[in-house]
Amino acid sequence: MHDPHFNWEHDPILEVQHVQMRFGGLVAVSDLSFQAGRGDITALIGPNGAGKTTVFNCITGFYKPTQGMLKLNLSTGAHHLLERMPDFKIAAKAKVARTFQNIRLFSGMTVLENLLVAQHNPLMIASGMTFLGIFGVASYKAAERESYERAVYWLNKIGLYDRADDPAGDLPYGAQRRLEIARAMCTAPEILCLDEPAAGLNPRESAELNQLLLDIRKNEATSLLLIEHDMSVVMEISDHVVVLEYGTKIADGTPDEVRNDPKVIAAYLGVDDDEVEEVEEALDEAVEEAQQ
């Protein structure tokens, strides 16, 4: 069915295997398996409550799945079993970063400070974790310069160089979203998980976001995994789409494959399986009418 050369099949950065997440009696995610390809933009979609954020929380270590395995394959050849790692190690060692549905910038800090603070860990390591190190050690100076250069690189990428000294909270909403992504990118992640990055954006801001994500895919060694409700974003920029409904996977493939999958159409329109054909016919008629 698929082209065997798809990244998610021959070079997965993330392998989710038979993951289950239970909250008391509620099974939020059930026997979920999928792979995200290295260098791909993978979209996780599905109706409200399908379990998408729960999957993200399992990947980033906020939840430990009740069953199953989440394997991260780094470009160095190292492998990490995320379900066995504390969340701070998932960020630092497995190089997984994330953004949230609600923007979580340090709004009182400047735009530049937000990018520098993201790089606090490598700086502290370079200081040898000592007070003297901060003042004297050459490695700290070099690391400090690198942090600054990386921040400037991202300021230019997101078009906010001129606003570097403004408080992040003063930026328009779309710019704050881009800054949040840039801040996550300053940690040089191998995979970045974006929770509804296009939510609340106007069409121009949404187009700028798409450009930024496509630029990351092209120029950075970071794979992207996103939850998104905005189908225009999903269809325009994703290489691979995984669809969840009621905590289980109902489709997995290219945007075209998924778009035409009757199960996906039914899930989004909220109909039962036996009504799918009717819905498809109604959709075909609607398309024909629109074309006339």
Ligand SMILES: Nc1ncnc2c1ncn2[C@@H]1O[C@H](COP(=O)(O)OP(=O)(O)OP(=O)(O)O)[C@@H](O)[C@H]1O
């Ligand atoms: N900490 C929790 N405790 C109990 N139930 C939870 C918890 N987190 C999520 N759930 C439940 O798990 C199910 C899946 O929720 P989740 O937030 O993962 O869905 P989602 O697909 O991200 O939805 P949305 O698109 O609305 O963000 C829901 O029924 C939700 O109420």
